[in-house]
Amino acid sequence: xxxxxxxxxxxxxxxxxxxxxxxxALARLGFSGVEDVRVGKxxxxxxxxxxxxxxxxxxxxxxxxxxxIEDYRVEVxx
Amino acid sequence: xxxxxxxxxxxxxxxxxxxxxxxxALARLGFSGVEDVRVGKxxxxxxxxxxxxxxxxxxxxxxxxxxxIEDYRVEVxx
Numbered sequence: 001x002x003x004x005x006x007x008x009x010x011x012x013x014x015x016x017x018x019x020x021x022x023x024x025a026l027a028r029l030g031f032s033g034v035e036d037v038r039v040g041k042x043x044x045x046x047x048x049x050x051x052x053x054x055x056x057x058x059x060x061x062x063x064x065x066x067x068x069i070e071d072y073r074v075e076v077x078x
Numbered sequence: 079x080x081x082x083x084x085x086x087x088x089x090x091x092x093x094x095x096x097x098x099x100x101x102x103a104l105a106r107l108g109f110s111g112v113e114d115v116r117v118g119k120x121x122x123x124x125x126x127x128x129x130x131x132x133x134x135x136x137x138x139x140x141x142x143x144x145x146x147i148e149d150y151r152v153e154v155x156x
Contacts, residue, residue, distance in 0.1 A: 059104060
């Protein structure tokens with residue numbers, strides 16, 4: 001059983017409304033000098049099988065990421 | 079200007095409905111052997127100032143994380 005971390009972020013150049021909302025809220029709270037906020041997902045899961053990285057990439061392609069607008073990264077731990 | 083990565087995850091022991099939904103959806107897609115799915119947020123931002131880590135921790139306390147049910151981690155890059 002491997003612990004896998006999947007990170008899904010909006011692609012560079014794609015509008016990120018959630019990031020914009022966070023940036024605006026931080027400015028209203030008085031945090032100045034905050035720029036280029038991007039908000040994505042971090043998914044941690046345990047996977048059995050011979051090739052957890054390949055399984056996780058397939059999960060991203062089929063469910064967890066939208067390849068049109070998001071990039072994903074898979075890291076396999078112990 | 080420092081690039082900061084903030085990770086916000088549900089605390090251990092706190093119910094994670096989004097993780098449960100992902101786990102159910104993966105099972106229905108035929109991914110067997112997936113357990114203990116946790117879904118959190120990854121927030122990337124650029125911050126000016128002398129102590130970007132302290133600023134980011136304050137952002138978490140005031141806006142980005144719910145300390146009752148979420149843990150956060152701050153990493154400062156270059």
